[in-house]
Amino acid sequence: MNISNPSTPHTPDPQRLMADHAQALHAYARQRLHRHELCEDVVQETLLAALQSANTFDGRSQQRTWLIGILRHKIADHFRKASTRHEKPLSAIGGDQGTLGLYNKKGRWATSPKDWGHAPADILEQEEFWQAYELCRSKLPPTLAECYVLRELEGTPTEEVCKILDISPTNLSVRMHRARLMLRHCLELNWLTDES
Amino acid sequence: MMDDRPTQPGLVKGIWKILTLKCDEATRLVSDGFDRDLHPMERIALRMHLISCGPCKRMRAQFTLLNQAGSRLAKGLKPAPDGPDASPDPTPDASPNDTPDSPPKG
Numbered sequence: 372m373n374i375s376n377p378s379t380p381h382t383p384d385p386q387r388l389m390a391d392h393a394q395a396l397h398a399y400a401r402q403r404l405h406r407h408e409l410c411e412d413v414v415q416e417t418l419l420a421a422l423q424s425a426n427t428f429d430g431r432s433q434q435r436t437w438l439i440g441i442l443r444h445k446i447a448d449h450f451r452k453a454s455t456r457h458e459k460p461l462s463a464i465g466g467d468q469g470t471l472g473l474y475n476k477k478g479r480w481a482t483s484p485k486d487w488g489h490a491p492a493d494i495l496e497q498e499e500f501w502q503a504y505e506l507c508r509s510k511l512p513p514t515l516a517e518c519y520v521l522r523e524l525e526g527t528p529t530e531e532v533c534k535i536l537d538i539s540p541t542n543l544s545v546r547m548h549r550a551r552l553m554l555r556h557c558l559e560l561n562w563l564t565d566e567s
Numbered sequence: 568m569m570d571d572r573p574t575q576p577g578l579v580k581g582i583w584k585i586l587t588l589k590c591d592e593a594t595r596l597v598s599d600g601f602d603r604d605l606h607p608m609e610r611i612a613l614r615m616h617l618i619s620c621g622p623c624k625r626m627r628a629q630f631t632l633l634n635q636a637g638s639r640l641a642k643g644l645k646p647a648p649d650g651p652d653a654s655p656d657p658t659p660d661a662s663p664n665d666t667p668d669s670p671p672k673g
Contacts, residue, residue, distance in 0.1 A: 402640055470591065473591075474589075474590060474591040477589065478589030478590055478591040478592060479589060479590050479591075480590050480622045480623075483621075483622040483625075484622055484625050484626050484629065485625075486625060487625075487628075487629060487632070491628070491631070491632045491635060494632060495632070495635060495636060495639065500636075501636075504636055522602060523601075523633070523634060523637035523638075523641075524637050524640050524641055525641060526637075526638065526641045529602045529603055540603070543602065544595065544598070544599050544602065544603075545595075547598050547599075547601070547602055548594065548595045548598040548599070551598050551630050551633055552594070554633055555626075555629045555630070555633060
């Protein structure tokens with residue numbers, strides 16, 4: 372007899388599932404969606420789906436990994452439903468505001484971006500950076516946030532993001548560019564200030 | 568010896584782009600580079616521009632950093648609130664999202 376997995380692999384106990392993973396799932400959702408209630412909904416849906424489809428869990432992957440996989444689908448579903456679902460004229464995605472007045476009319480720098488002054492590896496170890504990152508990401512306008520999260524935090528392939536949000540590649544490109552500009556602008560304001 | 572194919576419209580446009588790429592277009596290309604394969608012409612144009620443009624180079628470094636931050640989150644390498652140094656309290660409601668030292672706007 373070879374019982375490789377000590378805990379019954381195919382029928383997770385709901386209580387146990389909650390206790391073991393709810394917090395981590397919540398934290399994961401929280402990084403991607405900024406409304407607290409929304410995170411709770413998505414996590415609950417995930418746990419529910421997990422219980423319903425417990426037989427698809429083959430025990431090969433970690434339970435946590437499996438749950439995160441479900442959660443990611445739930446998050447994509449959310450964006451799919453909530454997507455503004457139309458080609459907004461690009462001017463509506465922030466217009467000139469979208470590029471934050473960084474460029475002048477000739478397309479050159481009006482205000483030059485600051486030097487962040489640390490090696491990237493160091494920055495990514497800074498707690499303050501991550502706090503500011505969280506803050507700034509949650510401040511992105513929804514049209515930008517949805518595609519930014521799907522693309523950069525979820526690593527969803529570009530075409531897939533276009534499909535989920537029902538937008539053209541050009542529209543995605545503009546949104547991503549603006550999201551990145553806004554994010555780094557916000558970081559400059561909220562994270563770099565204590566130094567310099 | 569002459570290539571008898573009609574001149575590709577993309578070629579002239581491409582060379583024009585190489586010669587005239589501006590900073591806003593350059594950062595857009597940098598951004599695009601994370602989301603799709605750049606056309607060879609775009610790549611050359613961008614590279615030429617970056618040689619001489621410090622601010623754009625800085626921008627590229629910063630976009631790259633954002634991208635790395637994103638993929639860290641994607642890989643779950645940065646499980647935010649319950650990191651090792653955070654106090655292990657089990658209440659999910661106590662999310663430390665209210666940053667203490669950031670006034671709304673100056």
